[in-house]
Amino acid sequence: MGLDILIRNGTVVDGSGMLRYRADVGVQGGRIVEIGRIRAPAERTIDADGLIVAPGFIDGHTHMDAQVAWDPLGSCSCWHGVTSVVMGNCGFALAPCEAQDREWFARCLTAVEDIPTEAMMAGIDWTWETFPEYLATVERLPKAINYGMYIGHSALRMYAMGRRGVEEQANEDDLRRMAHAVEEAVRAGAMGLSTSRATTHITPDGSPVASRIADWEEIDRLVGAMAALDAGVFQIGPDISSGEAQRVFLERLRRVALENGRPIMFGVLATRQGVDPNPWHYQTHYIDDTMAAGGRMYGQATTRSINAVFSLKSYLPFDTLPGWRTIRAFPLEEQKRHLADPEVRRRLVAEEAEMKPRDSVLQGGGAATTDPRMPDYDNLYPMLGVDWDDPTVAQLAQAGDKHPIEIIIDLALENENQVFVQPLVNESPNDVLGILKHRRTLATFSDSGAHVCQEMGSSLQTHLLSYWVRNKQQFTLEEAIRMLTFDNASAWELPDRGLVRAGYMADLVVFDQQRIKPRLPTIEQDLPGGARRLVQKADGIAATIINGAVAFENGEATGNFAGQVLKGPLAGRQKP
Numbered sequence: 001m002g003l004d005i006l007i008r009n010g011t012v013v014d015g016s017g018m019l020r021y022r023a024d025v026g027v028q029g030g031r032i033v034e035i036g037r038i039r040a041p042a043e044r045t046i047d048a049d050g051l052i053v054a055p056g057f058i059d060g061h062t063h064m065d066a067q068v069a070w071d072p073l074g075s076c077s078c079w080h081g082v083t084s085v086v087m088g089n090c091g092f093a094l095a096p097c098e099a100q101d102r103e104w105f106a107r108c109l110t111a112v113e114d115i116p117t118e119a120m121m122a123g124i125d126w127t128w129e130t131f132p133e134y135l136a137t138v139e140r141l142p143k144a145i146n147y148g149m150y151i152g153h154s155a156l157r158m159y160a161m162g163r164r165g166v167e168e169q170a171n172e173d174d175l176r177r178m179a180h181a182v183e184e185a186v187r188a189g190a191m192g193l194s195t196s197r198a199t200t201h202i203t204p205d206g207s208p209v210a211s212r213i214a215d216w217e218e219i220d221r222l223v224g225a226m227a228a229l230d231a232g233v234f235q236i237g238p239d240i241s242s243g244e245a246q247r248v249f250l251e252r253l254r255r256v257a258l259e260n261g262r263p264i265m266f267g268v269l270a271t272r273q274g275v276d277p278n279p280w281h282y283q284t285h286y287i288d289d290t291m292a293a294g295g296r297m298y299g300q301a302t303t304r305s306i307n308a309v310f311s312l313k314s315y316l317p318f319d320t321l322p323g324w325r326t327i328r329a330f331p332l333e334e335q336k337r338h339l340a341d342p343e344v345r346r347r348l349v350a351e352e353a354e355m356k357p358r359d360s361v362l363q364g365g366g367a368a369t370t371d372p373r374m375p376d377y378d379n380l381y382p383m384l385g386v387d388w389d390d391p392t393v394a395q396l397a398q399a400g401d402k403h404p405i406e407i408i409i410d411l412a413l414e415n416e417n418q419v420f421v422q423p424l425v426n427e428s429p430n431d432v433l434g435i436l437k438h439r440r441t442l443a444t445f446s447d448s449g450a451h452v453c454q455e456m457g458s459s460l461q462t463h464l465l466s467y468w469v470r471n472k473q474q475f476t477l478e479e480a481i482r483m484l485t486f487d488n489a490s491a492w493e494l495p496d497r498g499l500v501r502a503g504y505m506a507d508l509v510v511f512d513q514q515r516i517k518p519r520l521p522t523i524e525q526d527l528p529g530g531a532r533r534l535v536q537k538a539d540g541i542a543a544t545i546i547n548g549a550v551a552f553e554n555g556e557a558t559g560n561f562a563g564q565v566l567k568g569p570l571a572g573r574q575k576p
């Protein structure tokens with residue numbers, strides 16, 4: 001029997017955490033069929049001598065729901081060895097949605113996730129109403145990577161209640177409709193239900209998104225609909241606006257966990273923002289306690305700080321000031337001419353004094369870029385490299401005896417692609433490491449597809465492998481690969497993925513462990529309609545194989561679109 005692909009002479013890190021071994025890996029019909037010294041001929045041979053062969057990476061927290069319609073690659077996650085994602089997180093989704101509400105849904109997504117409405121209206125052939133119809137649409141779309149999806153509570157609420165969904169409590173009729181839609185979605189293959197109570201999640205007019213209007217009894221009812229089926233994960237964006245708000249939130253969430261037994265996931269985050277924030281270990285202790293009491297709960301972790309990203313080509317913190325606004329409206333070259341003029345610079349620097357002062361309101365990437373406070377220059381960094389060791393703007397200003405704004409202008413004029421980052425949460429590497437090392441957290445919180453011009457978390461996987469494994473030696477390669485693969489496959493109960501094992505789906509990433517590393521992010525105008533977004537690629541990945549097809553080779557897409565829809569356990573099962 002001939003093989004489709006033979007990966008020869010690689011070093012297998014199989015995803016289980018077991019130590020590496022040398023072997024060939026044979027792929028046929030989309031699956032791994034043989035591991036060892038393979039003699040069978042193959043249509044295609046990949047020489048993996050000196051390279052690692054690992055299961056494809058799995059990212060359980062993305063927002064690619066809109067992007068999947070126009071981007072068959074699954075960027076930017078696809079550039080970082082990711083072969084499977086779960087989308088529809090935090091309650092945001094494009095289904096269920098009635099036809100007349102499409103643009104309104106799109107505007108809500110723009111407000112929360114910075115996905116341009118024009119891109120959505122131009123790039124999506126929006127034909128679905130129900131969740132099963134959306135799932136069937138994604139199934140038909142050409143896609144390089146695999147997608148699982150939640151039914152999103154905000155979408156569900158706006159679908160069931162119309163405009164009342166962003167204003168009122170649900171009545172019994174609304175609750176029945178929503179619970180029925182959750183049941184229908186989970187039976188069709190939804191990975192579960194997502195929602196948000198995060199104060200950073202707001203509609204276009206600044207009011208809370210629909211899911212935040214819901215009371216906890218509504219959440220009990222909807223998670224209860226999953227519990228009745230004994231299927232589905234519940235993902236929730238936590239309230240971390242203050243230590244007290246978070247403690248109240250977590251206590252109530254514990255009841256949902258214990259009463260329903262469904263796996264519950266939320267972001268474990270450290271932050272200096274907000275009022276009296278709890279340290280991250282308050283959250284991991286809480287997870288441990290909930291597990292000990294009989295619940296099932298996971299924290300979602302990033303591998304570096306979550307940053308608001310600024311640049312000349314996108315947002316700068318000063319854009320809303322009148323003098324800045326005038327100049328920023330010009331084409332890029334003209335902006336640069338003005339920014340080089342000493343008189344103009346003096347005015348721009350002086351204007352900073354009129355910015356909103358810093359306060360204790362917790363800002364996400366959206367507010368930090370569109371409603372900025374006076375920057376804390378000790379917490380603003382030019383991203384000169386990806387190794388998380390850049391000097392602050394304040395340090396550069398002091399060293400150069402200049403105003404911090406002049407440093408920002410100088411760097412932007414030197415390199416128009418220069419990005420600046422303001423850590424919003426997980427500011428400290430030690431906090432991130434503590435969160436990642438806890439055995440009930442999952443390395444899985446890229447937010448890919450969201451905040452397209454405000455944040456960039458898609459390098460989560462390559463950052464773990466280059467920074468924490470190679471530079472800091474805080475994890476062995478085997479541990480880190482297990483975190484990105486088998487752990488996530490287990491948490492979402494994905495069958496046949498997350499291990500290099502005969503019989504498993506052939507989702508594989510072949511990379512150089514000495515070279516794998518994210519590149520610096522850049523601003524590109526490649527969204528439908530020409531809107532801009534942040535793009536980040538990586539070095540050191542020789543090949544990414546998805547369902548037995550080479551989808552990426554040396555950082556280039558091959559045009560193979562063998563991605564599938566990942567479905568929950570009830571899909572295809574007859575109703576009893």
Ligand SMILES: [Zn+2]
Pocket residue numbers: 061063089090237447
């Ligand atoms: Zn999210």
